[in-house]
Amino acid sequence: MAVAEQTQSIEEQRRWEGSLDQLRGLVSERAITGETMLLNMGPHHPSTHGVLRLLLELDGEQIVSCLPDIGFLHTGIEKSVEDKSYEKAVPLTDRMDYLSPMSNNMAFSAAVEKLLDLDVPERGQIIRIVCLELARCASHLVWLGTHAIDMGAMSVLLYAFRERERILGMFEMLSGQRMMSSYIRPGGVWRDVPDDFLPTIKQFLNDFPAKVDDYEALLTKNPIWKDRAQGVGVIEPDVALAYGLTGPALRGSGVNWDLRKAQPYSGYETYDFNVPLGEHGDVYDRYLIRIHEFRESMKILNQAVARLETVQGPYRSENNKYCPPLRSELGQSMEAVIHHFKLWTYGYDAPDDEIYNAIESPRGEIGCYIHGTGANKPRRVHFKTPSFIHISALPVVAKGYLLADMVAIIGSVDIVLGDCDR
């Protein structure tokens, strides 16, 4: 009976969506009169990278206008976080940009640390860098595989996921979970790296550069790939800046802006790496940038792993008001038990203040705005996510290209709908 009632309301909703009059002003008059064609792409479409719906106005095969319709994955994460203490909100942030949960953890944790004025010990910062760069590689690998499938190269996904499984294996080693690790937390990381982590990551760093060469051998000089990518989806630098694009989508247009260099966090300023830049701002340049970022991440990881071997010490803040005491202390110190109990039942108070902190995720700038209340829960938490910004630029980027180029453009700006809708 419940299903029947639900079906009826669904029928009503379909009728509501079908009204052409509601589109007046959003698409050109030619579409209303039927001169150009309106085409729905999504929300169920293999190449929209999730549940994005695009209303395309087509003149023949040429895109006249493009209306993105988002919110099909709106989860209410920001609202849910308002009802959690700061420590308990971390697992919710995992599930926003589900291709690089570590970056979300980091954005939130770094913002909370800024609010609390909490310092992270050096070893904790190094472990964080290892996690963030591994997450960048894992995210780019999914992007590479799916982008290649969208453009007709089927086998790249199988190679890319082969390496991604190894990275997920390392995340599982660290945190016990393959994807939603919740490993980076306010004050540091959950626990120290296990003993078998270092040999595993060294083996991975040894193997991975050759695999990146393999991906390049499949695509970079492939004439079909070049035909579909070069000169398609050009984003001019001023357009990229005007729409607030970040990450590879911005750097593909030749604008040198990487938060790891511009506003270093977690000790990025002490690592030696380059920021690859594009020239033409087309799909091909954005592809090349992500391939180069694999190599730059390898550089950072090599340095970080070397430091991880020499730098010892605590991996999270020893301020037990904000970070749990070591489990070994619980049997000996009454104070540690009190801190432990207080942290996991109540949390901690954060000042009645507002802060914004941004980090460089694989997709671009992911920022976290927190307004504290003076108590253990935030008044408002907002995430500034790159996918949302990139989708807002799709209409201006896609205009004038062919329908078949649309999937290339969507893939090249690398959107994740969980990141956009939250």
Place this chain on the structure above:
Amino acid sequence: MGVSSKLGNLGVVTTTVEQAVNWARTGAMWPLLFGLACCAIEYMSSQASSYDLSRFGMELNRATPRQADLLIVSGRLTRKMAPVVRQLYDQMAEPKWVISMGDCASCGGVYNNYAIVQGVDEIIPVDVYIAGCPPRPEQLLHGILTLHEKVRGERIADWA
């Protein structure tokens, strides 16, 4: 092994239509190429190199529901997406099965709030639920094998 061991001197195998059809249905159950959120990424992992769903005759994802047998609801179902999923389910041809992959699709998961449908079984019938946030590919494979078991046990009277 297999069929040859059951062949008598006559080269004849006796079985029931029921068993033969159910065996065929489990051997090539084409899933709908459809993903919602995080679980879809683990679903992709199951398709890719390490786990390789093609061992179960499932490498062929159909992008159109008209050609699909199995709907894997992978991820959180929002109120805005619910009519779309219902429409996809309605468009699939019989026989069709549904796997609810992950906590969010099964019961709403950690999101007990205004935006999320508290379980996909509020809008479509579900055959197998898989727990986990997200479930590992092994868990998805186990869910698929559980569904195969269910299909093998279906009676002619139940065929629509």
